[in-house]
Amino acid sequence: xxxxxxxLAKRFRxxxxxxxxxxxxxxxxxxxxxxxxxxLPGQRRPTMxxxxxxxxxxxxxxxxxxxxxxxxxxxxxTALAGAVFGAVLGTWVAWNWTAGPLPSDAQADAxxxxxxxxxxxxxxxxxxxxxxxxxxxxEMPGGVWYTYxxxxxxxxxxxxxLQALRANGWAVSPANCRNCVGGIAVKGDVRVxxxxxxxxxxxxxxxxxPWLMAIGALLGTFGGWLLIAxxxxxxxxxxxxQKTAVSAGAAAGFLALLPCLYYTVGWNILYYIAWDFxxxxxxxxxxxxxxxxxxxxxxxxxxxxxxxxxAAAELAPLDRQVAPPVRxxxx
Amino acid sequence: xxxxxxxxxxxxxxxxxPLHGYGLIEEVHVLSSGRLKLSLGTLYGSLxxxxxxxxxxxxxxxxVSGRLRRYYEINDQGAAALxxxxxxxxHAADLAESxxxxxxxxxxxxxxx
Numbered sequence: 001x002x003x004x005x006x007x008l009a010k011r012f013r014x015x016x017x018x019x020x021x022x023x024x025x026x027x028x029x030x031x032x033x034x035x036x037x038x039x040l041p042g043q044r045r046p047t048m049x050x051x052x053x054x055x056x057x058x059x060x061x062x063x064x065x066x067x068x069x070x071x072x073x074x075x076x077x078t079a080l081a082g083a084v085f086g087a088v089l090g091t092w093v094a095w096n097w098t099a100g101p102l103p104s105d106a107q108a109d110a111x112x113x114x115x116x117x118x119x120x121x122x123x124x125x126x127x128x129x130x131x132x133x134x135x136x137x138x139e140m141p142g143g144v145w146y147t148y149x150x151x152x153x154x155x156x157x158x159x160x161x162l163q164a165l166r167a168n169g170w171a172v173s174p175a176n177c178r179n180c181v182g183g184i185a186v187k188g189d190v191r192v193x194x195x196x197x198x199x200x201x202x203x204x205x206x207x208x209x210p211w212l213m214a215i216g217a218l219l220g221t222f223g224g225w226l227l228i229a230x231x232x233x234x235x236x237x238x239x240x241x242q243k244t245a246v247s248a249g250a251a252a253g254f255l256a257l258l259p260c261l262y263y264t265v266g267w268n269i270l271y272y273i274a275w276d277f278x279x280x281x282x283x284x285x286x287x288x289x290x291x292x293x294x295x296x297x298x299x300x301x302x303x304x305x306x307x308x309x310x311a312a313a314e315l316a317p318l319d320r321q322v323a324p325p326v327r328x329x330x331x
Numbered sequence: 332x333x334x335x336x337x338x339x340x341x342x343x344x345x346x347x348x349p350l351h352g353y354g355l356i357e358e359v360h361v362l363s364s365g366r367l368k369l370s371l372g373t374l375y376g377s378l379x380x381x382x383x384x385x386x387x388x389x390x391x392x393x394x395v396s397g398r399l400r401r402y403y404e405i406n407d408q409g410a411a412a413l414x415x416x417x418x419x420x421x422h423a424a425d426l427a428e429s430x431x432x433x434x435x436x437x438x439x440x441x442x443x444x
Contacts, residue, residue: 057373
């Protein structure tokens with residue numbers, strides 16, 4: 001803070017922090033003068049209206065894009081990608097930080113025996129939250145999987161089994177996925193999925209999942225937009241060939257992300273939210289996309305290309321023909 | 332392309348003489364008959380765009396009592412853009428006026444009494 005500044009100037013300077021640093025450097029001192037010129041003699045603090053106006057102007061400035069259609073399209077596409085990846089990241093965080101443990105073997109056996117009277121053909125336990133099914137190679141939620149011999153005992157009497165759970169205080173609903181016959185029951189952190197030949201005891205989706213998914217999507221949207229706004233500002237002071245190289249790199253990276261975005265929207269978000277539409281129960285694995293190696297490699301290559309483009313925009317030497325900022329607030 | 336009102340008023344204000352930030356806010360307030368008071372964001376957002384489009388340039392900088400005042404002035408390209416916008420507005424006003432006259436004439440023909 002500079003010595004000799006009035007309290008009003010100090011407060012306005014604080015409010016001007018809402019503007020991005022590069023903007024304060026070039027326009028800060030001038031804006032401070034404009035604000036002080038508009039104040040009344042003897043005024044010690046900004047009015048609520050002017051304070052809100054300064055902060056709002058600063059936020060708008062942070063989100064301001066370079067003029068031109070390309071800038072708007074890039075910002076919209078990046079914001080969309082940010083929303084998708086943010087939602088997936090939010091879901092991942094919610095599952096990893098808030099999901100409860102799987103029931104112990106004894107607890108799981110007790111649940112299974114209360115539903116089906118005869119012994120299962122096999123019992124397999126997968127403690128991971130989400131992982132690969134070793135038999136089918138598909139992603140699935142962790143759980144205790146009981147398989148029953150349909151030939152020996154006939155199909156599981158699903159109605160009867162669910163009735164037993166209902167009597168023990170479980171919330172029971174019919175399984176609505178396209179290929180499922182049976183039902184789903186939930187009690188606390190535990191979910192039971194029943195079909196005619198199997199019973200899966202897994203973790204119930206934590207209550208934080210939809211919230212963190214929405215927060216992640218929101219932060220991703222803002223982050224994507226701000227990234228393009230920042231790249232635009234940086235490129236404004238770069239040479240034409242630097243602009244072309246950075247834009248081409250970022251566009252190629254974004255194209256490489258498209259397959260991942262497509263599958264993520266469908267399988268990780270849409271089916272996860274609207275389970276009724278999913279073709280099978282595996283859609284409960286909300287971030288499986290990155291465990292499929294070919295897709296993962298393409299996605300990481302795309303992200304690397306975008307990061308390189310951003311780094312190039314940050315580090316490329318300035319175009320000397322573009323005038324540097326004149327005078328602003330000292331940092 | 333049609334000019335936004337704040338841009339039009341800022342160019343009009345600068346057509347008279349070079350002005351600094353607060354001078355521009357006051358002049359736009361007067362030109363809009365007290366209707367428009369530019370916020371800091373709108374003022375500097377418009378100035379950024381006008382400078383970048385080459386319609387306005389920095390005239391001079393003054394430091395008075397430790398405060399930096401940057402004066403802006405309209406250049407030839409800006410004056411031409413303002414004249415083109417005025418011509419467009421005048422044309423639109425003439426068209427609207429002729430429609431109003433035709434409407435009044437039509438009403439008179441239908442109601443000769």
